[in-house]
Amino acid sequence: MTAVNDLDCINLTKRFDETLAVDDVSFSVPRGSFFSILGPSGCGKTTIMRMIAGFLDPTSGDIQIKGKSVLDTVPNKRPVNMVFQHLALFPMMNIADNIGYGLRRQGLDKKLIDAKVADALERVGLPGIGNRRVEQLSGGQKQRVAIARCMVLEPDVLLLDEPLGALDLKLREHMKVELKSLQAAFDTTFVYITHDQSEALVMSDQVAVMNAGRFEQLDTAANLYYAPQTPFVAGFVGDSNRWKGRVESVSGDQVKLVTETGVSIIGTARGTVQSGATVEAFVRPEAIRVAHSVNGIGEHANSFVGNVENVLFNGANSRVLLRVEGGGTIDVALPQSGEFNGLQRGDALAIGWGASQSLCFGAN
Amino acid sequence: MGAHGKLGFILLASPLVLWLSLLIIIPHIDLFILSLQEKIGVRQYQTSFANYMTFFSEPLYLRTFLRTAFMSIVATVLTLLIAFPISYYIAKIARGRLQSILFLMCLVPFWVSELVRTFGWMILLRETGIFSNFLQWSGIVSGPVEFLYNDAAMMVGLIYTSMLFMVVPLVTTLESLDDSMIEAGYDLGGNGYNVLREIIIPHAMPGIVSGSIVVFMLSLGNYLTPIMLGGKDSLWFTEMIYSQFIVRFNWELGAAFGFLLLGLSSLIVWGALKLSGQTLEKTMG
Structure with a gap:
């Protein structure tokens, strides 16, 4: 194997007391690709994401980022960042401070932070809004700020936990296209979880359909639709x-x-x-x-x-x-x-x- | 607004207006007038600020007030420092039954009268009390130890009395903090200190401010605890007011002290809000 994947999950298993939330799941996400995990609620997709982010420890298995195991790395040291379901923008800070939060943690010079924040806002198409409060932004703008806040740290992998769920239909359709182009622009690996098949199918290079803790099928969107491997996939996709x-x-x-x-x-x-x-x-x-x-x-x-x-x-x-x-x-x-x-x-x-x-x- | 609406409004507002005017505004006006009476002979009075002047010219009064204010600030800060981790544990770490039980445990002591609670501390701290006996029994000290009647004992009492009034607003504000905010704080590279400093404390600020104001005012206006636990060595400003009214029958000076306490404590709260860059609107809003 010459090319190292950005993310490898190997035989990942998570057990909560009696329930097996994630059952022996393995997958690899190549550099710069858009990977989605699609499944109904309660299928274990959020558990996988929280394990990658470091908020949960797997019961067994390994998580590797760029070929190195990160199991012993605490969440704030992992080269992954997460866009939360409700975005979790800090309401006590303005937009620039929100985006600069991670940079300040790295102890960067204030001037450099300001420049990087301005650049990040530029790249998500919201130049000059740094002084606004979080509650002054629209849903779509918040979305882009949440992505900018992660991308400014240049993570190896960006995790997105159903971030479009709170948006209305029109905006969601629009953000799908926009997320895909942001991913291409930043050239970063995105791991996206959703229960909305259209989000997964439109944006992803690879989609894993998940059910009851297992991957039913890991394939391209077209193959999931035209050539489902299991009855669950045939019923769930389309x-x-x-x-x-x-x-x-x-x-x-x-x-x-x-x-x-x-x-x-x-x-x-x-x-x-x-x-x-x-x-x-x-x-x-x-x-x-x-x-x-x-x-x-x-x-x-x-x-x-x-x-x-x-x-x-x-x-x-x-x-x-x-x-x-x-x-x-x-x-x-x-x-x-x-x-x-x-x-x-x-x-x-x-x-x-x-x-x-x-x-x-x-x-x- | 129709005639019905007006009647409804009057009916709804009247208890509040009656309560405010009869129990708060009128007595205060009366006391204020009283405080402006200077006694110049037997049953002879003239209007002047002499009672207020007495406060500033007599070092005992001024020092007692400053000491009371300082001790109350210390009690407020200590209460906040103790209550914050407790509240954080109740609001964010404890789950389900444990959460309710812990919260109840903070509440239950307040079902007992303050007097009884203070006696409880006296039983623990007095010379023949439990702490003293334990120390003698374990051989750490040879004779009985008096823990009561000093500033430390009084501080313990003040903090104990105020704890709930700090814990409740803190738990409420901390509970409203979305867990994902804290996770995002870590996820973006922050450590525990950063998350506390930049996310948790700013979010809890309204609770911290309102809790601190209540605790400060309660401590400043406390009478029982300083008397019973502080003894003679810990003179409290409320004791001065009490002795003016009851011991010296000098209602005029007592009333003036009362208004000074109100004015000066409001000034301290205002100053603290200004210093910390908070406003009352933000806290109450």
Whole structure:
């Protein structure tokens, strides 16, 4: 191994009394990359972050920064800094003192501190606000100040603990793009934890999907979406129609199954799936082709005709719930190309998708 | 505001107005008028500042006041130094039941009257008391030791009496400090001292100021503790006021002393706020 990673976690385990919060997790974050840990609340992602920052000691395993173990290093000496969930800007100081706090700890000359603080504010696009109070800033500005306060110390790794959680939707969308460009500008390794998949998918080079203390899959955002390795990932990343069913026949990796609701589906097996086994099948609403009549969708391994049970209008993310022959409803994304604008309850639609779009996982 | 609103406002405000005027403003005006009466003969008075002049011309009064003020400041500082770690432990380190129990333990002594609490200290500190007996029993000293009736005993009593009034505001302000602030303080490279100095103390400042004002005023106006634990050697200004009213029947001078205590202690509090760069608005706001 020639290139040394900025962060390596090796067999990291944390046990709180009886509960195993983090269960034997290993991962490496290469220099300058944006790494996210995505998982539902309580999955252990915050525990990992607090162990990296040094606020918790792992039960076993090792944390290495630039190839050196930091387990014996106290939090205030570790070359990592953290952007807290609620940012934890110090309200008793003005912005410049907030950003200069860490520099003062290093005993730098006052002039140098002032210059570095001004430079940091410049880089996050907020020049000249050093004299303001924390409460005078907007949510997005606070966010950038919190990042500047860490980045001014030039950490090897910047940890971000769901920092966008408190922002409203529009600002969150904006900050996603901005965080990514800040990361590129500072060229620092970011480790980001979130329960919001869109944050993780948009910003990250690598995403680890975490559940119940373990990493389910560590991959690029595109692979998590297109090629989930486990049923949890298939269900958690993006939306899916999810069916439990029994396998009728297997040929190669093609599986024919009948769902509990009585729909017959052809899908692709993930892992080994045997005839007669119970499986879970996932089909994304947006992977389904939809037309007014059967002629409009062409040849597909799975095709159904059904009646609209409900139209869930949500702008670009509009869906219909389609009740198909043989029972059961299917969640289908509506293309916003104009042809489905007047869709009413009870209208007939034809849908279809290829075998590769329905992934089947052997149920445990 | 309609007629109903007005009536409601009058009804709501009247207890406060009555309480303020009948129990505080009117007696004070009366005392103030009294303090301006100079006795020139039997039942003959004239209005003058002579009573106030007496305070400044008689060294005993002035020195007693200065001593009282100084001792009260010392008591306030010591109370703060003792109460701060206790409050920090209760607010930030103790969790759940332990937190409530510790807080209750600070509170419980105040369910007993101050008189009884002071007697408790006398039982511990007197010549035939528990400390003295223990020292004799363990062979450290050969004869009985008197711990009472000196400044140290009085200081112990004052601090004990004031502790709760410092702990409560400190616990309240420290509890409102987000743990992540402290963590951020460490995360950005600070050590325990930096975090205390730059984050915890500035955050706790309103609690420190209000606690200190209350403790200072309580100590300055305390009568029981200096009398019982300090004895004759520890003259307290409140004892002067008491003796003017009760022993010497010189209500005029007593009233003047009362107003001097009010004015001078307010001056000290104002000066301390100015020195520490705090304002009353920030503390109370």
